Amino acid sequence: MTKSLHFTLSAVLAFALSALFISGCDSKPQSGSNSSSSPTMRIAVIPKGLTHSFWNSVHAGALQAAKDLKKEKDLTVEVIWDGPDAEHARDQQIQIVQDFTGQNINGIVLAPLDDQALVSPIQQAMAAGKPVVIIDSGLKADTYVSFVATDNFKGGELAGKRVGEILSGKGTVLLLRYMVGSASTHNREEGFLKVIKEQFPNIKVVPKEGEEQYAGATAGEAQEVSESLLNIYKDIDAIFCPNESSAVGMLEALKSTGKAGKVKFVGFDSSDKLLQGLDAGHIDGLVLQDPVKMGREGVKALISHLKGEKVEKRIDTGVVMVTPDNRNEDKIKALLTPDLSILKEK
Secondary structure, three states: OHHHHHHHHHHHHHHHHHHHHHHHHHOOOOOOOOOOOOOEEEEEEEOOOOOOHHHHHHHHHHHHHHHHHHHHHOOEEEEEEOOOOOOOOHHHHHHHHHHHHOOOOOEEEEOOOOOOOOHHHHHHHHHOOOOEEEEOOOOOOOOOOEEEEOOHHHHHHHHHHHHHHHOOOOEEEEEOEOOOOOHHHHHHHHHHHHHHHHHOOOEEEEOOOOOOOEOOOOHHHHHHHHHHHHHHOOOOOEEEOOOHHHHHHHHHHHHHOOOEOOEEEEEEOOOHHHHHHHHOOOOOEEEEOOHHHHHHHHHHHHHHHHOOOOOOOEEEOOOEEEOOOOOOOHHHHHHHOOOOHHHHHO
């Protein structure tokens, strides 16, 4: 009896272990796992913030990429959109990246708020098997799949050239910077200064080096700073602002001080308020990116990487200058008022 019972228990145990082994060998990754062969690829797209018009366009581009991939390659891509409440919330964006790193996603598309502070979270995501594509603003590291963005230095150069031309090469220009740590706007500011210094030596830039002024994360903050600067620098001939919120804040400050249309003004990006300013003669030029393309190509680059395809380390999404003279060209109109109807389809 004892031997028989021992034999029976041994047989049952062997059968159970065999079944477990076979089940393990035949198991498949769950939907949304980090395998590129999953039925659904779940991609987290993290903007710098959720308030500016620019990021709505990036969101539309990301959703368009998912739609294109379904139609062209029969791939199901789920875009998960989440970002910090405001563009100064570095800690919040870091937490969002870390949260997604621990979730069941395939990868991350990120517009980093800070070129240094986001390096470590991105490295952690990559190490955890969640590849990262960077969009819009660069990093002080190259531990990512691809960088999909405007040539921001070139955008700054376009702004410098435009200011130089409308001032006929002489006068004083106010540069309102955006925020410390923002690589994209820093490059725009540096491109602007390079052109002014090299091509228009008779143009003076204020505030002088070492006394730089920053707009802050919101249009409201930018307006307060702008009004203060307009009170200090009463005899300026032109202004350059390197992003949407700083430009909107400055435009409102120019209106409130009665200087709109009297001081030449070049901004960066587009929104309803900036377009109205352009049409009203209060803005003399806007450097336009293609945020829809940025969102679209960012997601597509990540999907290509997950499928084992080669992806370029740097993808340039283009930049142009819009003026009152060319604002009605079809290409320019498409950038000024992008089609965001896909956001309503969600």
